[in-house]
Amino acid sequence: MNMIPYNHWLRSLWNLLMLFVILLFLLVISYRQIFDLFQPDAAYWIFVGLFIVDIILNFFTTIKRGHIRMEKPFEVRRFYVRTSFWLDCVAALPVEGLFFWLWGPLGSQDSFVSALYLLALSITLVKLLKAGSIFKYLQESLGIMPAARRLLLFAYWLVVVVHLIALGWVWIGAVESGRPSLDRYLRALYWATTTIATIGYGDYTPDHNNNLQIIYTVIIELFGVGMFSYVIANVSSLVANLDVAKSAYRRHLDEVNAFLHAQRIPLHLQERVRDYYSYLWEQQRGVSTMQVLQEFPRSLSQEILLYLNRDVLERVELFCGADELFIREAMQLLKSEVFLPGEYIIHQGEIGDCMYFLTSGTVQVLVDGKEITRLGPGSPFGETALVEQGHRNASVVSIDYSTGYRLSKSDFEGLRQKYPEFDAHIQKVVAGRKKN
Structure with missing residues (x-):
């Protein structure tokens, strides 16, 4: 079997599919486990089968790490086995189905078996580490800017964290037990979102006589404050850096305008200068080709210029x-x-x-x-x-x-x-x- 290039469009499409599969698996399976709805049905085994297929494909996909490329089958497989192979194997293990066969639904178990089920759920979370490695692959194969990758990864993890906090709120019994499972989940999701965003309205609160709920709420509130601080400190800069060329162009244009005003350049000349930069942005996105190519080796710059x-x-x-x-x-x-x-x-x-x-x-x-x-x-x-x-x-x-x-x-x-x-x-x- 021939090796699959790491940047082949079909391989990139598969990686995008696996990101969606990991997120869907976590959302669906953990939801079913908490609400005692889990059964190893056909959908579950399709998920497990996709994880196994991904392991097989990794043995036949070339690898790029920075400037290093691995294309020979032997070095690809050796590198994969030494790095993420075992993590992928743990992520592909059908532990949820195995626990169900051994002990049945979660709700009918004692505290010890319930703890084992939580262990199974934690193994489910290992798949998220696999998602992190897939994001790195996509950055190499699709040329995603680092700022964009960090922003997408943050959004991906945020969805997961809010979902898990909501399930934790359900698990400690902080929602009305008489409601259908979907109603309870939506109310728990609402509580988790308002608490993390530090805008809680007080319409859903912990039971004042339940210490576990009080402690859980305090922990999530502290987490929410940290999350809010992170968003304020980083996301704005991440968004601003998504288009580095445009940010640099605007800064340079501000400097040019300051110069024109300071030197009292006539208005008609100022307009011509702005028109020049506007045209330069439309044609070259504000980037000087020759200035950039000066940093490249001569042979590489020649190839780019010819193209x-x-x-x-x-x-x-x-x-x-x-x-x-x-x-x-x-x-x-x-x-x-x-x-x-x-x-x-x-x-x-x-x-x-x-x-x-x-x-x-x-x-x-x-x-x-x-x-x-x-x-x-x-x-x-x-x-x-x-x-x-x-x-x-x-x-x-x-x-x-x-x-x-x-x-x-x-x-x-x-x-x-x-x-x-x-x-x-x-x-x-x-x-x-x-x-x-």
Whole structure:
């Protein structure tokens, strides 16, 4: 049997299913046990069967921990047996069914057997540890942000904790015994929620003559205060960090606005600055590609640049059919640029110090203020002044929001010397521009 990639979509779907199964198993089975409704029926054995199938699949799924990948069957199985295999085995044990066969329903037992049933329930809770490991798998396979994973895990555990506190309230006899089981559970759930949230209304309270209920209430109230403090201290920051790029963008925009006001920049220029950042956010989510790639190894940044610029490579004639080594080196030298509507990218008469490759938008070429032509995505411009070592013979103005890449004169000359085919193509483009 072939190994299943850890990030295969079917494997990720299975992990999501197991998260739901663990939560549903805990909610349903513990509810049935507390209300003496549990029987090892078909649904119960389906749950147990899914846990066993998950163990089998783990033996045939590759593993990724941080930057370490394990893909060989032997190392995968050895790692699994040494880590979570035994925990998964305990989680898959049908202890609830075994106890039912040996002693029958919980309500008909003495205190000793009731304690054993509570032990069985605690083994049921072991499955929650399995849920924690599944969340880690999903973070690796789906690329979930750590803040989002922590928030989801917190919500998952909160549901479980409120459910267990409600069952504890039922178990100590703090709800009306004459009501149906669902009514008692809902009232216990209501009490648990209001108590944990520290907003208890006093309509459901412990029996003042029952010390156990008083002690249980005190413990849950203390837990509720801690939970409330945790929520205030952490959840707001977790939510804010779900979109790190947007948070950083807003902070940077606040700094820019403060600068514009402090320096008393004219309002029309302030508006252009804000429009620029708005466009930058829409196109790049506020993240500078080249700045991020500078932190990567050269080979990795080249691969990412080739992927990001695959459309450019298809549009720009200069790169079509070019040598791969030339494309990789050129991509490393290009600097991304954003051009605003009406912005002069090149001024006629200035000394040429770079050339451009347009990737999106449209620019117009002006000679003595008159439009000569328009260029679209994939067009190079500004190379004539570099080849002839002279002044710009035309102006280039961005018509709308445009993006492109800038190649400096020194890098341009270096590529011409190292790659004769690039130099020949540039000479051909310049000759064609002169004829036109």
